[in-house]
Amino acid sequence: INHIVHNGGLYKRPFNEDFEETPMLVAVLTYVGYGVLTLFGYLRDFMRQWKIEKCQNATEREEQKDFVPLYQDFENFYNRNLYMRIRDSWNRPICSVPGAKVDMMERVSHDYNWTFTYTGRVIKDIINMGSYNYLGFAQKAGTCQEAAAKVLSQYGAGVCSTRQEMGNLDKHEELEKLVARFLGVESAMAYGMGFATNSMNIPALVGKGCLILSDELNHASLVLGARLSGATIRIFKHNNMQSLEKLLKDAIVHGQPRTRRPWKKILILVEGIYSMEGSIVRLPEVIALKKKYKSYLYLDEAHSIGALGPTGRGVVEYFGLSPEDVDVMMGTFTKSFGAAGGYIGGKKELIDYLRTYSHSAVYATSLSPPVVEQIITSMKCIMGEDGTTVGKARVQQLAENTRYFRRRLKEMGFIIYGNEDSPVVPLMLYMPAKIGAFGREMLKRNIGVVVVGFPATPIIESRARFCLSAAHTKEMLDTALKEINEVGDLLQLKYSRHRLVPLLDRPFDETTYEETED
Amino acid sequence: MDIKSMKNYLYWLYCQFELITCSYLMEPWEKLLFYTFNVTMLVMVLYTAYIFVPVHISTAFQFFLHLLGNQHENTVSVVK
Numbered sequence: 001i002n003h004i005v006h007n008g009g010l011y012k013r014p015f016n017e018d019f020e021e022t023p024m025l026v027a028v029l030t031y032v033g034y035g036v037l038t039l040f041g042y043l044r045d046f047m048r049q050w051k052i053e054k055c056q057n058a059t060e061r062e063e064q065k066d067f068v069p070l071y072q073d074f075e076n077f078y079n080r081n082l083y084m085r086i087r088d089s090w091n092r093p094i095c096s097v098p099g100a101k102v103d104m105m106e107r108v109s110h111d112y113n114w115t116f117t118y119t120g121r122v123i124k125d126i127i128n129m130g131s132y133n134y135l136g137f138a139q140k141a142g143t144c145q146e147a148a149a150k151v152l153s154q155y156g157a158g159v160c161s162t163r164q165e166m167g168n169l170d171k172h173e174e175l176e177k178l179v180a181r182f183l184g185v186e187s188a189m190a191y192g193m194g195f196a197t198n199s200m201n202i203p204a205l206v207g208k209g210c211l212i213l214s215d216e217l218n219h220a221s222l223v224l225g226a227r228l229s230g231a232t233i234r235i236f237k238h239n240n241m242q243s244l245e246k247l248l249k250d251a252i253v254h255g256q257p258r259t260r261r262p263w264k265k266i267l268i269l270v271e272g273i274y275s276m277e278g279s280i281v282r283l284p285e286v287i288a289l290k291k292k293y294k295s296y297l298y299l300d301e302a303h304s305i306g307a308l309g310p311t312g313r314g315v316v317e318y319f320g321l322s323p324e325d326v327d328v329m330m331g332t333f334t335k336s337f338g339a340a341g342g343y344i345g346g347k348k349e350l351i352d353y354l355r356t357y358s359h360s361a362v363y364a365t366s367l368s369p370p371v372v373e374q375i376i377t378s379m380k381c382i383m384g385e386d387g388t389t390v391g392k393a394r395v396q397q398l399a400e401n402t403r404y405f406r407r408r409l410k411e412m413g414f415i416i417y418g419n420e421d422s423p424v425v426p427l428m429l430y431m432p433a434k435i436g437a438f439g440r441e442m443l444k445r446n447i448g449v450v451v452v453g454f455p456a457t458p459i460i461e462s463r464a465r466f467c468l469s470a471a472h473t474k475e476m477l478d479t480a481l482k483e484i485n486e487v488g489d490l491l492q493l494k495y496s497r498h499r500l501v502p503l504l505d506r507p508f509d510e511t512t513y514e515e516t517e518d
Numbered sequence: 519m520d521i522k523s524m525k526n527y528l529y530w531l532y533c534q535f536e537l538i539t540c541s542y543l544m545e546p547w548e549k550l551l552f553y554t555f556n557v558t559m560l561v562m563v564l565y566t567a568y569i570f571v572p573v574h575i576s577t578a579f580q581f582f583l584h585l586l587g588n589q590h591e592n593t594v595s596v597v598k
Binding site: 029032033034036037040085086112431432433434436437490491492 | 533534537538539540542543544552
């Protein structure tokens, strides 16, 4: 019997999130694998030092050998002994538009991934399960491309100035009004780079004497922005509302560390969809907490804008909440809109302040006109203002693809992290040799996947991350699932031992948030 | 073809061993070194087992038999 109450009625639909625990045997074997590789790493380092083997990685010059060593830490050890062995799964050069299918240049390495040479052959029509192409707007033909080509012939490609000087085009004004209308906020501002939107605007919003409460697994741009601002940063456990409430209570009761004065501002940094876990933020609870403790909320919708919600307006629409409750809505145009750049939306006073005080507005070049036109056309398509139902069909197709793909993978027996509705699907691999093997085997079968290991994930939790797209047809997904099944049997990746039940709302348990039936 | 499926299964098991111990990622000379070390250790363990295990088992067996046999005799003599 499944429970009824969804957190006191805050959630209008069930919230199904699952992070299955690592099986003990798999964890032990992963450590064994890393142990063997570490021993061989020490052996190879020894041989390189004593000149038995040629040293191909970066080292200090002869004159600098007595200085403080540059390459002795764990990151560099990992880089030259473990990462180099599986390096051919990353930085693969593609030579076509990264749509549902992509062409890739073939390369071989004769010295175990230290150098690559191109064979000259192009591998065609690889099913692309790695691009952030959620609504399929990465196309080289269609209305978006024609509009962008027309604007390119009208405005050219370069802007050659910052927003505050001579780089404020009428296209930018049009885009910002459209973004504000799309999100349901008073005003918005667009920037040239998504990473820079976070890292350059958080310092403009908070400073010393403010408190930032940031999720454990926040993106590097948010972490960098928080550190640059000079505010005090406290971390709460991933998506854990009890941990966040405890931090808020402590902040209100105790104030600043030495002087006990109240904090000038408390800012909560969360993301809509976390791209490494595939989890969705518990937005109703965060907003309830924010209102109770009178703090501000900064929501980074990089992966969720366009991908969640019945009309693609993001995680706020997905939960049926009002955009007025979120103080700063940030997002990027890179993922669902097939362009580049980021935006921040909110109240008019906030955006007017950012226009003057944001580092990005003062120093960074503004968006390029064809890119702006791509965003405008794709956004109008999603909203349905271009007169067709293509946008709505794409949003629905993505939701269907997500549910189908996740269900099939779970039925096959893989461990999949994250929420049922998130188009980011991490499949757990755990062992280091399987990271390289999975990438290579999938490429042999003409499917391109992104595999992730340390340092982007904890060292034993390496994974393969699939990004679904509205451009994937059911046949492509079926082909991909068949090949994943084959590779899963070949490499023994089907670790899952449980049947799943939806997430139960129960009192805070410090050990695990695994909700399964044994 | 039972032999063929047996050979495929054994090859698959070898692949799993390679993946778990990460010898899939090693260069050929590293693999040689690793396998030589493993095989040497395994042979030494088996040899030690071959020499010592029968002696240990027969000693233990005799010990327990002696213990039980002595007890039985003692009780018999008291009753008498």
